[in-house]
Amino acid sequence: MSPNSKKRAYQDGCAVAHALDIIGDRWAMPIMRELMLGPKRFTDLRAGLPGISANMLSQRLEELEAASIVVRGRLPPPAASQIYELTDWGRESEIVFQVLGRWACRSPTMEPGKPMSPVSVILSMRTMIDRDRIGDLDAAIGLRFGEEEFRVTLKGGDCLIDRGQAAGADAILSGDQNALVAVLYGGARYEDVHGALTIEGDRALAERFARLFPLPPKAPSMVSAG
Amino acid sequence: MSPNSKKRAYQDGCAVAHALDIIGDRWAMPIMRELMLGPKRFTDLRAGLPGISANMLSQRLEELEAASIVVRGRLPPPAASQIYELTDWGRESEIVFQVLGRWACRSPTMEPGKPMSPVSVILSMRTMIDRDRIGDLDAAIGLRFGEEEFRVTLKGGDCLIDRGQAAGADAILSGDQNALVAVLYGGARYEDVHGALTIEGDRALAERFARLFPLPPKAPSMVSAG
DNA sequence: CTGTATCCGTGTTGATACTG
DNA sequence: CAGTATCAACACGGATACAG
Numbered sequence: 001m002s003p004n005s006k007k008r009a010y011q012d013g014c015a016v017a018h019a020l021d022i023i024g025d026r027w028a029m030p031i032m033r034e035l036m037l038g039p040k041r042f043t044d045l046r047a048g049l050p051g052i053s054a055n056m057l058s059q060r061l062e063e064l065e066a067a068s069i070v071v072r073g074r075l076p077p078p079a080a081s082q083i084y085e086l087t088d089w090g091r092e093s094e095i096v097f098q099v100l101g102r103w104a105c106r107s108p109t110m111e112p113g114k115p116m117s118p119v120s121v122i123l124s125m126r127t128m129i130d131r132d133r134i135g136d137l138d139a140a141i142g143l144r145f146g147e148e149e150f151r152v153t154l155k156g157g158d159c160l161i162d163r164g165q166a167a168g169a170d171a172i173l174s175g176d177q178n179a180l181v182a183v184l185y186g187g188a189r190y191e192d193v194h195g196a197l198t199i200e201g202d203r204a205l206a207e208r209f210a211r212l213f214p215l216p217p218k219a220p221s222m223v224s225a226g
Numbered sequence: 227m228s229p230n231s232k233k234r235a236y237q238d239g240c241a242v243a244h245a246l247d248i249i250g251d252r253w254a255m256p257i258m259r260e261l262m263l264g265p266k267r268f269t270d271l272r273a274g275l276p277g278i279s280a281n282m283l284s285q286r287l288e289e290l291e292a293a294s295i296v297v298r299g300r301l302p303p304p305a306a307s308q309i310y311e312l313t314d315w316g317r318e319s320e321i322v323f324q325v326l327g328r329w330a331c332r333s334p335t336m337e338p339g340k341p342m343s344p345v346s347v348i349l350s351m352r353t354m355i356d357r358d359r360i361g362d363l364d365a366a367i368g369l370r371f372g373e374e375e376f377r378v379t380l381k382g383g384d385c386l387i388d389r390g391q392a393a394g395a396d397a398i399l400s401g402d403q404n405a406l407v408a409v410l411y412g413g414a415r416y417e418d419v420h421g422a423l424t425i426e427g428d429r430a431l432a433e434r435f436a437r438l439f440p441l442p443p444k445a446p447s448m449v450s451a452g
Numbered sequence: 453c454t455g456t457a458t459c460c461g462t463g464t465t466g467a468t469a470c471t472g
Numbered sequence: 473c474a475g476t477a478t479c480a481a482c483a484c485g486g487a488t489a490c491a492g
Contacts, residue, residue, distance in 0.1 A: 008483090012342065014256075026250070026484075058455070058456065066335075068334045089445030102241075107294075110241070117238075120240040178239070219313070219318075280475060281465085281476075307473070308474075469476105469478080
């Protein structure tokens with residue numbers, strides 16, 4: 001395992017310092033992010049975390065397990081492969097990701113256009129949804145990103161977004177999640193990303209849906225006159 | 227400066243990944259924490275960050291400045307020494323610290339008793355204050371930790387905690403901030419830490435004050451049978 | 453296929469010493 | 473007081489080999 005696991009730790013009673021001791025290492029939070037919407041296998045995790053090495057992932061999963069953030073499970077037979085899953089407390093960290101994401105998306109140095117994993121996109125929608133804009137919308141939107149399917153349920157002024165069947169929704173968007181990001185946050189129209197994203201069903205609903213996720217204004221840059 | 231600053235970055239459009247790119251490096255968030263209540267000099271920062279090396283602090287301050295989180299300033303003459311201070315946007319990250327702290331203080335592996343800086347203690351109080359318990363309390367509590375003074379203002383069911391004169395408050399607690407932590411969060415009574423913390427003024431107020439900061443329940447440990 | 457263990461080049465961190 | 477320089481130790485990332 002970890003023969004001489006001398007973890008470098010802040011010797012600090014501050015709860016934030018403890019948080020950094022357990023989830024502050026490189027890749028720890030992105031791994032948690034990928035698990036936020038449900039269990040994944042080792043290889044699925046790697047797919048959502050471009051650039052991570054098998055070593056890193058293996059080691060971080062051990063550490064997250066030791067911290068009671070992740071538990072190992074096994075899929076029911078016959079596909080009895082190992083899966084990793086957040087604990088209840090691990091799942092409760094979603095609010096941390098939301099608040100951190102809301103703060104960071106105002107960063108003057110954040111440059112758009114970099115690829116996002118399907119889970120990132122879904123979590124960003126959960127974060128940025130403006131419930132005031134839902135109004136009396138009562139509809140379901142299905143999202144298909146490769147093998148992964150999600151469902152957005154708008155009802156009673158609230159919005160639920162989770163894994164679920166896209167089929168049967170009033171509108172279904174299929175294709176590359178990055179194309180959807182361009183539409184939701186990048187000011188693009190569906191026509192602009194045509195070919196990367198296809199729309200089935202209620203087109204007007206898809207248009208209204210695309211405007212439910214406003215971005216907050218950027219913070220001013222303080223670097224060499226701003 | 228930074229001759230070959232090849233920063234290792236997540237190539238990820240996720241806002242959380244960007245957050246980690248700019249404040250995910252070791253010591254970045256503790257430095258921000260120390261600046262959260264106002265500007266500090268280099269040496270003051272080191273005092274609140276036991277274990278940090280001078281070059282780390284220097285390098286992180288550069289990076290935080292480049293990210294528009296920190297700006298360099300200068301105290302008015304004659305004490306024209308350099309100070310570091312959060313930008314408006316940097317100060318808006320306090321909510322991140324609060325949410326992260328609230329989540330992390332439930333960690334099964336968090337062990338109490340480690341020392342905290344005066345700023346940490348004040349921020350923890352801002353985080354954990356239970357406004358429902360304030361009731362109709364209308365009073366001021368002064369806190370003195372070494373050279374640093376703070377004031378807690380309870381009024382109209384709300385609570386303001388900031389740097390400010392301790393003198394003139396209805397009750398004044400002076401001494402070691404870690405002793406106050408033991409009383410607020412560790413279940414200790416003032417008598418238990420006598421000598422480390424002295425109380426002037428309204429003793430009953432000090433007692434009521436000490437119960438305004440309840441801790442949430444711990445999350446269960448998932449390690450080897452829980 | 454699903455991971456784990458080991459080696460190795462490189463960058464980051466931390467301790468000490470030193471300078472304006 | 474406010475940092476910079478130097479150097480040793482370690483963490484990271486990639487490749488490869490290995491085990492169930």
